Amino acid sequence: xxxxxxxxxxxxxxxxxxxAQGYATAxxxxxxxxxxxxxxxxxxxxxxxxxxxxxxHGFGQGEYKYFRYPLADAVEALRQGAYPxxxxxxxxxxxxxxxxxxxxxxxxxxxxxxxxxxxxxxxxLLLKYGAGDYNCLHQDLYGERVFPLQMTVLLSDxxxxxxxxxxxxxxxxxxxxxxxxxxxxQGEAVIFAVRHRPVRGARGVYRASLRHGVSRLRSGxxxxxxxxxxxxx
Numbered sequence: 001x002x003x004x005x006x007x008x009x010x011x012x013x014x015x016x017x018x019x020a021q022g023y024a025t026a027x028x029x030x031x032x033x034x035x036x037x038x039x040x041x042x043x044x045x046x047x048x049x050x051x052x053x054x055x056x057h058g059f060g061q062g063e064y065k066y067f068r069y070p071l072a073d074a075v076e077a078l079r080q081g082a083y084p085x086x087x088x089x090x091x092x093x094x095x096x097x098x099x100x101x102x103x104x105x106x107x108x109x110x111x112x113x114x115x116x117x118x119x120x121x122x123x124x125l126l127l128k129y130g131a132g133d134y135n136c137l138h139q140d141l142y143g144e145r146v147f148p149l150q151m152t153v154l155l156s157d158x159x160x161x162x163x164x165x166x167x168x169x170x171x172x173x174x175x176x177x178x179x180x181x182x183x184x185x186q187g188e189a190v191i192f193a194v195r196h197r198p199v200r201g202a203r204g205v206y207r208a209s210l211r212h213g214v215s216r217l218r219s220g221x222x223x224x225x226x227x228x229x230x231x232x233x
Contacts, residue, residue, distance in 0.1 A: 006081035014191060015089050018149070022210055023168055023182065023192035030187040030225075034074055035155040039223045042126050047072060049121065054135065060213070062133035064226075066125045075124050078151070078227050083107040086149045086191070086229070093148055096198035096205050103147065107229065110147065114231040119143040123228035126155075127214075129164055130221050135214035137169055139195050142232035151191045151227040154184040161220030166190055171209045172199065181215075194228075 009026050017024035030038070041047050042065065049068035054060040067075060087103045087110075094101065104110045114120070123142055127135070140150060152166065166182040182190050193210045214222075 006078070006085070009085075011085045014085075018089060018191065018193070018197070021180070022170055022197045022208070023180065023190055025182065025184065026189045026191065027185060028187055029078070029153055029189040030074065030155070032157075032186055035153075035187050038072065038074055038126070038225055039155045041072060042128055042223065048126075054133075058136070059138070060133065060135040062127065062129040062135060062214075062217075064125050064127040066232075067122050069122050071122060071124060075225065075227065078153070078225075079124060079229065080107050082151060082191075082227065083110070083147075083229055086147075090148045093198050097196075097207055110229065111231060114143070114145045117144050117233075119145055119231040119233045121232040123226075123230065123232050125226045125228075127224045127226060128221070129161075129214065129217045129223075131217055131219050133164075133214075133222075134216040137167065137211040137213040139211055140226075140228050141195060142228075142230060144233075145230045146194060147229035148194050148197070149191060150194050150229065151189050152184075153189045153225040153227070154186055155223040155225055156221065157186045158184070161217055161222045163216055163218035164220075164222040165215045167213045167215055168192060169211050169213075171211075173206055173208075 014024040048065040051065045053063045091102050168180040170178045184190060196207045196209045198205045199208045
């Protein structure tokens with residue numbers, strides 16, 4: 001995966017979908033071969049800084065591993081390549097919500113801000129689910145610095161498992177929550193709001209909060225790559 005691959009995505013359509021519904025999908029972000037190579041890394045302990053068993057923390061069932069620096073090449077390319085396209089969307093959302101400041105144009109400059117705030121640990125991760133596993137609704141917040149968009153890529157062939165749908169739940173002020181089920185193909189990404197997004201209403205722009213998770217896997221095995229742009233404290 002290279003920057004050129006990401007540049008071929010329809011970023012205008014992605015921005016429009018993010019504005020309209022808080023998430024967007026992008027097919028073909030990784031090839032099947034790249035998906036298999038990344039999934040195989042799960043067994044390589046040297047690639048990761050830590051392993052989390054979800055049931056021990058009440059997060060759900062299944063497990064995940066955080067990559068260590070330097071990141072695997074494909075993960076680094078996705079993170080570096082997506083950030084410049086997402087930063088203008090993040091700036092526009094920040095302006096709509098009346099928040100001060102702008103995001104740097106490059107990931108390197110943004111990660112320097114994270115380091116200055118004491119956030120130095122990499123956050124991209126591989127998640128592994130088996131039959132009966134699921135991920136509770138949550139937000140990936142790791143410190144004071146939070147980049148408002150993140151990306152998940154399905155590495156497994158959807159024919160290799162049943163269930164395990166990506167879930168998004170949006171809480172709107174004084175309204176009932178709205179749920180979305182996002183079904184992905186192998187190598188397809190979903191880009192979504194980390195914590196909240198601006199929504200235009202009858203009385204102006206309001207803040208809608210989002211959480212994401214994964215429904216229970218009925219059979220098979222599901223591996224995904226999570227690309228988060230802020231680092232952890």
